[in-house]
Amino acid sequence: MTVFATITSITIRALLGRRRTLLMALLAAMPIFLGLIVRANDDALDLRILGQTLDGLVIRTVLPLVAIVFGTAALGSELEDGTAVFLLTTPVDRWQIIVAKTLVAGTLTAVLVVPGAVIGGIIMGGTSSEAIAVTFAFALASIVGAYLYTAIFLVLSVFTSRGLIIGLVYALIWEGIVAGLLPGSQVVSVREYLTGIVQTLAPEAGRTSLVGASGFLYAAVAFVLTLALGSVRLARYEVRGAE
Amino acid sequence: MTVPTFAPLPSADAPAGAPTAPIVLDNVSRFYGPVVAVNKITFALGPGITGLLGPNGAGKTTILHMLSGLLQPSNGRVLVGGLAAWRNPAVYRSVGLVPEREAVQAFLTGREFVEMAARLHELPDPRAAADQAIRTVDLQSAADRAVGGYSKGMRQRAKIAAALVHEPSILLLDEPFNGMDPRQRLHMMDLLRTMAAAGRTILFSSHILEEVERIADGVLVIVAGRLAAAGDFREIRRLMTDRPHTFVVRSSDDRRLAAAFMSQPAVFATELRDGRLTVRVQEFAGFTGTVAGVARDANVSLFEVAPTDDSLESVFAYLVSGVNR
Numbered sequence: 001m002t003v004f005a006t007i008t009s010i011t012i013r014a015l016l017g018r019r020r021t022l023l024m025a026l027l028a029a030m031p032i033f034l035g036l037i038v039r040a041n042d043d044a045l046d047l048r049i050l051g052q053t054l055d056g057l058v059i060r061t062v063l064p065l066v067a068i069v070f071g072t073a074a075l076g077s078e079l080e081d082g083t084a085v086f087l088l089t090t091p092v093d094r095w096q097i098i099v100a101k102t103l104v105a106g107t108l109t110a111v112l113v114v115p116g117a118v119i120g121g122i123i124m125g126g127t128s129s130e131a132i133a134v135t136f137a138f139a140l141a142s143i144v145g146a147y148l149y150t151a152i153f154l155v156l157s158v159f160t161s162r163g164l165i166i167g168l169v170y171a172l173i174w175e176g177i178v179a180g181l182l183p184g185s186q187v188v189s190v191r192e193y194l195t196g197i198v199q200t201l202a203p204e205a206g207r208t209s210l211v212g213a214s215g216f217l218y219a220a221v222a223f224v225l226t227l228a229l230g231s232v233r234l235a236r237y238e239v240r241g242a243e
Numbered sequence: 244m245t246v247p248t249f250a251p252l253p254s255a256d257a258p259a260g261a262p263t264a265p266i267v268l269d270n271v272s273r274f275y276g277p278v279v280a281v282n283k284i285t286f287a288l289g290p291g292i293t294g295l296l297g298p299n300g301a302g303k304t305t306i307l308h309m310l311s312g313l314l315q316p317s318n319g320r321v322l323v324g325g326l327a328a329w330r331n332p333a334v335y336r337s338v339g340l341v342p343e344r345e346a347v348q349a350f351l352t353g354r355e356f357v358e359m360a361a362r363l364h365e366l367p368d369p370r371a372a373a374d375q376a377i378r379t380v381d382l383q384s385a386a387d388r389a390v391g392g393y394s395k396g397m398r399q400r401a402k403i404a405a406a407l408v409h410e411p412s413i414l415l416l417d418e419p420f421n422g423m424d425p426r427q428r429l430h431m432m433d434l435l436r437t438m439a440a441a442g443r444t445i446l447f448s449s450h451i452l453e454e455v456e457r458i459a460d461g462v463l464v465i466v467a468g469r470l471a472a473a474g475d476f477r478e479i480r481r482l483m484t485d486r487p488h489t490f491v492v493r494s495s496d497d498r499r500l501a502a503a504f505m506s507q508p509a510v511f512a513t514e515l516r517d518g519r520l521t522v523r524v525q526e527f528a529g530f531t532g533t534v535a536g537v538a539r540d541a542n543v544s545l546f547e548v549a550p551t552d553d554s555l556e557s558v559f560a561y562l563v564s565g566v567n568r
Binding site: 003006007010013014081082083085086087088089090091092093094235236237238239 | 364
């Protein structure tokens with residue numbers, strides 16, 4: 001087993017605590033529950049309404065929340081409780097720790113969020129080819145968002161022990177309010193990148209973003225920069241709670 | 244037992260590749276904002292066991308964290324195995340750290356935990372290395388149980404096994420005997436002695452005099468972030484015991500006993516106040532060795548002889564005043 005695989009397997013086991021996984025699975029299943037309620041009384045949603053619903057529910061709510069929980073737990077919890085010392089006092093390159101843990105947290109986030117988004121989207125929008133295209137555009141955006149959000153929240157937890165709170169402030173206040181009021185700030189909003197991806201893949205969903213098709217590029221650049229920043233920071237990490 | 248050398252410091256203009264002591268702190272300070280945790284400490288250690296002794300909060304953990312690259316020194320140089328400890332993961336090939344905090348992933352078994360360390364060190368046969376380390380700390384019987392169910396002492400041994408798994412030449416242990424029962428403590432002392440005999444450099448912190456006395460020949464006394472004393476333990480111990488002491492004595496006739504004490508060379512003052520006899524003596528052994536005989540000769544029954552200032556803090560305070568004199 002390589003160093004990378006060792007870090008990966010330990011992180012998976014640490015993150016898959018029974019209660020946390022159950023809570024996140026319930027949260028991720030929200031689109032399915034909502035879809036069942038919607039379709040109990042109505043026909044399949046109009047594509048634009050489907051787009052609005054998946055945007056509000058998956059991209060704005062479920063995805064960032066699940067990513068905050070896994071992103072801050074993957075490394076931040078270990079730094080807080082001291083278990084990370086056993087990892088940090090080995091000759092492992094710091095970038096390997098950041099990348100391995102981000103990939104685990106991002107994959108777990110995607111594995112939980114994407115099925116809920118796809119099943120919920122199909123229940124709400126039906127199986128017309130246009131509705132499927134909208135649903136899968138959101139699914140792909142969720143995968144991209146899962147890795148980017150978890151990278152950001154994981155690196156945040158290396159900088160501060162209040163990663164969870166600051167992550168929530170970023171997701172709810174910055175992305176929810178500031179990015180809506182100040183259009184220029186949208187270039188530093190993950191949600192805008194994801195909306196740009198949906199806009200490019202399924203224009204019929206009616207979602208528009210300032211970044212448009214560049215959402216892919218912005219997301220990729222932000223992901224790499226975040227991991228690089230996290231690696232540099234972890235190399236200079238000072239243990240908390242000393243005398 | 245190998246006697247630790249208080250090795251000379253490497254000079255700043257030493258030629259590249261010149262051998263340096265395994266552990267070097269050169270004029271090292273560490274601040275937390277306005278608080279000085281470690282204040283201009285300089286020492287160099289060679290192979291053997293050295294105790295880092297001091298009261299809680301003295302700066303021992305800060306020193307061990309700087310040596311293990313987990314804290315950046317604010318000033319000065321910290322070298323481990325000749326390499327700068329800060330921002331240098333390569334030092335961990337020759338260093339093992341046993342932190343004081345008990346945090347170990349509770350879901351892992353002891354064996355998985357030690358094997359994880361072996362894999363992170365990229366050892367050629369991690370399973371065999373883990374087995375060897377587990378045998379070394381005598382944890383075989385519990386190795387396949389989850390660490391979450393371990394006692395404090397077992398968890399401590401698991402941490403030591405993980406720190407030993409790559410056979411480091413330098414071992415740093417933060418309060419390693421905390422939580423161990425007497426049998427485990429003896430076993431751990433034997434283990435550290437064996438490792439020191441094999442040429443390793445071992446530095447462990449403790450706030451308990453007797454632990455350091457039993458196992459370390461070299462000692463560094465840290466008080467309030469400063470190096471109060473350094474050297475051979477016997478010399479430090481002499482300083483600790485040969486200082487003036489104060490005893491409270493209860494007897495069948497305090498007044499007669501006070502008069503008898505005044506003829507003793509070790510005693511320089513007695514005081515009888517509020518029904519309590521207080522005796523001030525020049526040195527510990529000179530008084531405690533004769534007190535029973537003096538009472539018997541004076542035909543007085545002794546009920547209690549209690550030192551009043553034998554707390555670790557007062558010992559350290561005395562050492563610091565000695566250093567500053």
